[in-house]
Amino acid sequence: MVKKRACIFISGNGSNLNNLIKKSREYNFPIKIKLVICNNAKAIGGTYAKKNSIPFFVVDTKKRDFENKMISILKIYKIEIICLAGYMKIISKNFLERFRKRIINIHPSLLPKYKGLKTYSRIIKNREKKAGCSVHVVNEKLDSGNIIVQKSFYLQASDNELSLKRKTQKLEYLAYPEAIYKIYKNR
Ligand code: GRF
Numbered sequence: 001m002v003k004k005r006a007c008i009f010i011s012g013n014g015s016n017l018n019n020l021i022k023k024s025r026e027y028n029f030p031i032k033i034k035l036v037i038c039n040n041a042k043a044i045g046g047t048y049a050k051k052n053s054i055p056f057f058v059v060d061t062k063k064r065d066f067e068n069k070m071i072s073i074l075k076i077y078k079i080e081i082i083c084l085a086g087y088m089k090i091i092s093k094n095f096l097e098r099f100r101k102r103i104i105n106i107h108p109s110l111l112p113k114y115k116g117l118k119t120y121s122r123i124i125k126n127r128e129k130k131a132g133c134s135v136h137v138v139n140e141k142l143d144s145g146n147i148i149v150q151k152s153f154y155l156q157a158s159d160n161e162l163s164l165k166r167k168t169q170k171l172e173y174l175a176y177p178e179a180i181y182k183i184y185k186n187r
Helices: 015-024 046-051 066-076 093-098 119-125 161-184
Strands: 004-010 031-038 056-058 081-084 103-107 130-137 147-154
Touching (some): 004 015, 015 031, 015 046, 015 161, 046 056, 081 161, 119 161, 130 161, 147 161
Parallel strands (some): 004 031, 004 081, 081 103
16 A cells, blocks of 8 residues: 655644554554654654654744745655644645645544633533544634544543543544544545
8 A cells, every 4th residue: 555645743742643653654554654843843742753763844933934944845755644733833824725635633622612722621611521532624714624533532520631631632542543544545
């Protein structure tokens, strides 16, 4: 099978990146990770790229043309799909045009509920019964593109932000690979 050439965008811990790197070693997994891009030089996630000898680029988002730089790096590595995994920057319209329907994201809530930031604290505050994660296509509107995979669980009365995060991320490690499989299943 010819695997698609993927780039993972990160900003922080990179636990989803680490999980996808592991998954991509499986024979049938549809993508191989050819590049990691990060907007934060101090991101712990960068160590996973380095440890696995995956080219790793830090972009300076204070520079006006940083996205053009990203686009040229993505071209050099012939990237076919971009997976956002905790990437904390909004993707511009121009960038989206270049990679239409080829950028996906994972979000720690049952979208369309709790778009945006601070999802865990809002979910706990609202005493939600259910929580979970969503993998979706990225479009112009924040956390609003078509949902590819969603996974949920019931909250316990004793759950707090920390336990909610732990449980949600555990599901994310299943949901992201599953979404990638689903995208390429019939292609
Ligand atoms: C994930 O929980 C994801 O839902 C959100 O950012 C977090 C990134 O975590 N978009 P990590 O960097 O993969 O550990």
